[in-house]
Amino acid sequence: MLWYLGRRLLQVIPVFLGATLLLYAMVFLRPGDPVAALGGERGLPEAVQEQIRAEYNLDKPFIVQYLLFLRGVVTLDFGVDFRGREITEVIANAFPVTIQLALMALAIEAIFGVGFGLFAGMRKGGIFDGSALVVSLFFIAVPTFVVGFVMQIVVGVRLGWLPVAVGRDPDFISLLMPAMVLAAVSFAYVLRLTRTSVAENLSADYVRTARARGLRRSQVTGRHVLRNSLIPVVTFLGADIGALMSGAIITEGIFNINGVGGTLYDAIIRGESVTVVSLTTVLVLVYIGANLLVDLLYAALDPRIRYA
Amino acid sequence: MTTQFPVTNEGADGTAGPAPFDPSKPLLEIRDLEISFTTGVGEVQAVRGADLTVYPGQSVAIVGESGSGKSTTAAAIIDLLPGTGKVTGGSIRFEGRDLVTASRAEKEALRGRAIGLVPQDPMSNLNPVWRIGTQVEEALKANGFKGSKAALRERVAEVLAEAGLPDATRRARQYPHEFSGGMRQRALIGIGLASRPQLLIADEPTSALDVTVQRQILDHLEDMTRDLGTALLFITHDLGLAAERAEHLLVMFKGKVVESGPAREILADPQHPYTQRLVASAPSLASRRIQTAHVHGEASAELHAHHVGEAPVAAGPATVVEAKNLTKVFQIRGPRPGSSADFTAVDDVSFTLGRGRTLAIVGESGSGKSTAANMVLGLLDPTSGSVEFDGVDVAALNPKEAFAFRRRVQPVFQNPYGSLDPMFSIFRSIEEPLKLHGVGSPKEREARVRELLDMVSLPQSAMRRFPNELSGGQRQRIAIARALALKPEVVVLDEVVSALDVLVQAQILELLDDLQTELGLSYLFITHDLAVVRQIADDVVVMQSGKVVEQASTDEVFDTPREQYTRDLLAAIPGARLEGDALAG
Numbered sequence: 001m002l003w004y005l006g007r008r009l010l011q012v013i014p015v016f017l018g019a020t021l022l023l024y025a026m027v028f029l030r031p032g033d034p035v036a037a038l039g040g041e042r043g044l045p046e047a048v049q050e051q052i053r054a055e056y057n058l059d060k061p062f063i064v065q066y067l068l069f070l071r072g073v074v075t076l077d078f079g080v081d082f083r084g085r086e087i088t089e090v091i092a093n094a095f096p097v098t099i100q101l102a103l104m105a106l107a108i109e110a111i112f113g114v115g116f117g118l119f120a121g122m123r124k125g126g127i128f129d130g131s132a133l134v135v136s137l138f139f140i141a142v143p144t145f146v147v148g149f150v151m152q153i154v155v156g157v158r159l160g161w162l163p164v165a166v167g168r169d170p171d172f173i174s175l176l177m178p179a180m181v182l183a184a185v186s187f188a189y190v191l192r193l194t195r196t197s198v199a200e201n202l203s204a205d206y207v208r209t210a211r212a213r214g215l216r217r218s219q220v221t222g223r224h225v226l227r228n229s230l231i232p233v234v235t236f237l238g239a240d241i242g243a244l245m246s247g248a249i250i251t252e253g254i255f256n257i258n259g260v261g262g263t264l265y266d267a268i269i270r271g272e273s274v275t276v277v278s279l280t281t282v283l284v285l286v287y288i289g290a291n292l293l294v295d296l297l298y299a300a301l302d303p304r305i306r307y308a
Numbered sequence: 309m310t311t312q313f314p315v316t317n318e319g320a321d322g323t324a325g326p327a328p329f330d331p332s333k334p335l336l337e338i339r340d341l342e343i344s345f346t347t348g349v350g351e352v353q354a355v356r357g358a359d360l361t362v363y364p365g366q367s368v369a370i371v372g373e374s375g376s377g378k379s380t381t382a383a384a385i386i387d388l389l390p391g392t393g394k395v396t397g398g399s400i401r402f403e404g405r406d407l408v409t410a411s412r413a414e415k416e417a418l419r420g421r422a423i424g425l426v427p428q429d430p431m432s433n434l435n436p437v438w439r440i441g442t443q444v445e446e447a448l449k450a451n452g453f454k455g456s457k458a459a460l461r462e463r464v465a466e467v468l469a470e471a472g473l474p475d476a477t478r479r480a481r482q483y484p485h486e487f488s489g490g491m492r493q494r495a496l497i498g499i500g501l502a503s504r505p506q507l508l509i510a511d512e513p514t515s516a517l518d519v520t521v522q523r524q525i526l527d528h529l530e531d532m533t534r535d536l537g538t539a540l541l542f543i544t545h546d547l548g549l550a551a552e553r554a555e556h557l558l559v560m561f562k563g564k565v566v567e568s569g570p571a572r573e574i575l576a577d578p579q580h581p582y583t584q585r586l587v588a589s590a591p592s593l594a595s596r597r598i599q600t601a602h603v604h605g606e607a608s609a610e611l612h613a614h615h616v617g618e619a620p621v622a623a624g625p626a627t628v629v630e631a632k633n634l635t636k637v638f639q640i641r642g643p644r645p646g647s648s649a650d651f652t653a654v655d656d657v658s659f660t661l662g663r664g665r666t667l668a669i670v671g672e673s674g675s676g677k678s679t680a681a682n683m684v685l686g687l688l689d690p691t692s693g694s695v696e697f698d699g700v701d702v703a704a705l706n707p708k709e710a711f712a713f714r715r716r717v718q719p720v721f722q723n724p725y726g727s728l729d730p731m732f733s734i735f736r737s738i739e740e741p742l743k744l745h746g747v748g749s750p751k752e753r754e755a756r757v758r759e760l761l762d763m764v765s766l767p768q769s770a771m772r773r774f775p776n777e778l779s780g781g782q783r784q785r786i787a788i789a790r791a792l793a794l795k796p797e798v799v800v801l802d803e804v805v806s807a808l809d810v811l812v813q814a815q816i817l818e819l820l821d822d823l824q825t826e827l828g829l830s831y832l833f834i835t836h837d838l839a840v841v842r843q844i845a846d847d848v849v850v851m852q853s854g855k856v857v858e859q860a861s862t863d864e865v866f867d868t869p870r871e872q873y874t875r876d877l878l879a880a881i882p883g884a885r886l887e888g889d890a891l892a893g
Contacts, residue, residue, distance in 0.1 A: 205432040208388050212427070213447040213499055214420025217412075223446070224435050231437075302437055303483040 027273040034271030098259035102244040104179035109187040117194025136188035148254040197229035238294030242287035336362040342397035356563040367540040369554030373809035377563040424500035428512040430492035434484040441480030451503035471498030490521040518672035519880040549882035589814035629661040633693035655854040666831040668845035676854040718791035722803035724783030735771040760789040781812035
């Protein structure tokens with residue numbers, strides 16, 4: 001087990017190097033000159049541009065720039081962005097709200113997806129099952145921003161139940177609606193996955209045998225159907241943590257949240273390679289961590305899986 | 309198995325044992341039971357007016373082929389009919405109470421406590437994510453065990469020990485995948501009897517196990533139910549097994565009970581035509597090789613004259629396949645991470661297959677018999693040793709020669725449900741090897757497919773159908789036709805009849821024997837079932853853990869087995885004990 005964990009952690013190094021190199025190259029190859037664009041319509045004097053380039057090491061060859069970035073990673077000093085803010089500070093500002101949003105969305109999709117999915121799967125072919133399938137198909141088909149705007153108008157403006165947008169200080173209540181919007185698509189997938197899994201497990205031999213030894217229906221459902229059905233669902237949820245964090249760009253835009261999405265979008269527009277790569281690298285690390293967590297959870301749920 | 313634990317009527321938890329033995333009052337009484345399944349095309353009746361009576365402490369067996377309604381009847385007793393199954397008529401009385409009209413809570417209270425179940429397949433009937441002990445605990449708690457945690461744990465160990473699991477305390481902490489099939493079935497028997505039910509339903513409890521394990525398990529089940537005074541309702545497809553294990557027999561056919569009575573009487577003097585056929589073809593009771601027009605070697609040449617174009621290259625040495633010191637070593641995951649260990653699946657095995665003869669390789673699961681067959685087929689490369697075909701080493705063939713070699717050796721596999729592509733029509737399935745080897749024009753190939761269907765006694769109209777429209781026996785016929793398409797000399801038959809019902813099994817064996825005589829085929833017959841060996845094979849190789857234990861002609865092996873292992877296998881054939889006893893009359 002420890003051996004497995006060690007090996008998995010060692011794998012982070014090549015993934016990190018490969019990902020950052022690719023990202024750095026992509027931002028470097030992006031058309032346009034970010035420094036020239038800083039001056040706006042009138043432009044900056046040539047000498048000033050030269051000075052800025054030298055300050056941000058943009059006059060050096062690609063590989064040198066990349067190695068300087070790596071040094072920044074090791075020393076935890078990424079430098080400053082074009083507006084003079086420390087990049088570490090930018091990261092520290094952007095991530096907490098996005099993490100909170102993603103975890104709320106994860107909780108929503110897990111609780112409601114598994115709950116409704118279990119109910120639908122137990123009565124496969126029933127009215128609830130049919131409606132759940134239609135509703136989940138709807139969430140999968142309709143784009144996130146449509147769901148977002150409709151909810152803003154209905155729940156936020158007409159009914160006035162929840163704040164329409166998140167301000168400078170995000171709290172639980174104001175993040176509730178964005179979290180629901182962010183969770184919508186994954187909720188539909190979790191529901192369908194749970195439903196199929198439950199329906200399949202219901203007809204498993206060991207479920208029948210459990211009933212034959214006198215267990216009540218509720219005991220059979222909780223102990224034998226649900227736990228076995230959760231195995232594929234947990235895999236999906238784990239992989240979704242990463243997707244929720246990076247996928248929040250649209251949702252953050254709609255609800256005016258200053259999270260990773262917005263910050264990343266601005267940095268890409270301005271061509272700040274170091275900011276873009278730093279933010280994305282953190283996301284890559286989140287993905288790797290989530291995957292590792294899934295694999296460990298998987299082993300906890302299913303004793304047949306042992307890592308060596 | 310060697311440790312015998314005292315089995316008492318009084319559990320440690322204080323639950324009362326079965327009611328005192330009262331042979332006059334039936335424990336279970338089923339009258340005119342009718343069960344239907346709702347399908348897309350309407351109602352399908354699975355059981356039509358079945359009657360069944362079990363007295364306290366009695367052992368009753370229901371015998372029948374798949375689809376006869378025997379398992380459905382048993383499932384109805386504990387109201388666990390699969391899918392859309394529903395009792396549509398009749399009554400099921402347990403101790404005088406009608407179960408058909410009982411409430412869900414009443415039936416739940418009865419399950420486990422009054423009626424226990426030992427299911428068919430030990431591999432799928434234990435939940436893989438819970439410890440064995442936890443699953444026993446559940447059964448105890450659901451059936452009114454009152455006591456401390458420690459007492460519960462103690463009782464769990466007791467239940468498992470009673471079922472014949474050594475080192476029960478430690479075993480209880482293990483998961484199902486750490487158990488062998490036989491151990492899992494012991495655990496399931498323990499669970500079934502944990503709360504001391506008056507009736508135990510055992511639904512094909514050993515059909516998924518090796519014969520020697522099967523015998524141990526059934527012996528133990530018999531001992532336990534006798535000591536506890538539990539009535540046993542035993543469901544099986546094997547008439548010999550049923551007769552050996554139960555006092556009273558019921559034969560079911562197409563949802564009806566066609567015959568019932570004391571086991572030995574039925575065996576000796578079957579009344580219903582179906583039972584008569586069943587008795588006649590039960591492999592465990594047959595004692596001789598099928599004698600159709602079976603002629604060996606040169607004599608068969610005459611018969612080939614009737615089949616122009618079918619005659620194989622009959623001339624040639626008397627030995628067609630010779631395996632010399634075959635060894636296969638697999639690399640498996642070692643004890644430490646990253647390390648690997650050697651596993652010898654086949655260890656220095658030699659045998660010869662005579663032209664026009666049948667050589668059976670017999671062994672239990674894990675004996676290496678299928679690995680040996682795969683090496684003969686050229687599907688696996690031997691680690692050392694060689695397979696010679698007509699004196700030529702198969703391994704030395706270049707790719708083109710190897711392709712040609714494939715035409716001369718064809719396989720038929722165990723599961724006709726898995727070996728036919730469900731998306732291929734029967735015609736396409738049989739034609740495929742011909743097409744692949746570029747034999748004939750499309751028209752000639754069609755003629756050949758028709759001819760092959762005739763050979764395996766299927767109507768030519770079957771060509772346009774798909775595997776899912778055919779029965780298991782018919783599918784196996786298709787698989788045989790496909791194997792014969794390229795006019796092979798040797799056919800490797802890997803457990804070809806073990807997935808089939810007894811009567812169908814007998815038909816397929818006869819078909820194989822006819823084809824052998826007609827076409828001069830040589831068979832390499834892989835099986836775990838010695839009873840089948842006696843019906844089809846000329847020579848036998850007995851394998852155990854990769855090694856050859858005994859090798860002789862079929863008659864020698866059956867009449868004068870030299871090795872203890874062979875004797876054990878022979879003794880484990882269900883019905884072996886009955887032979888010459890009841891059947892003599």
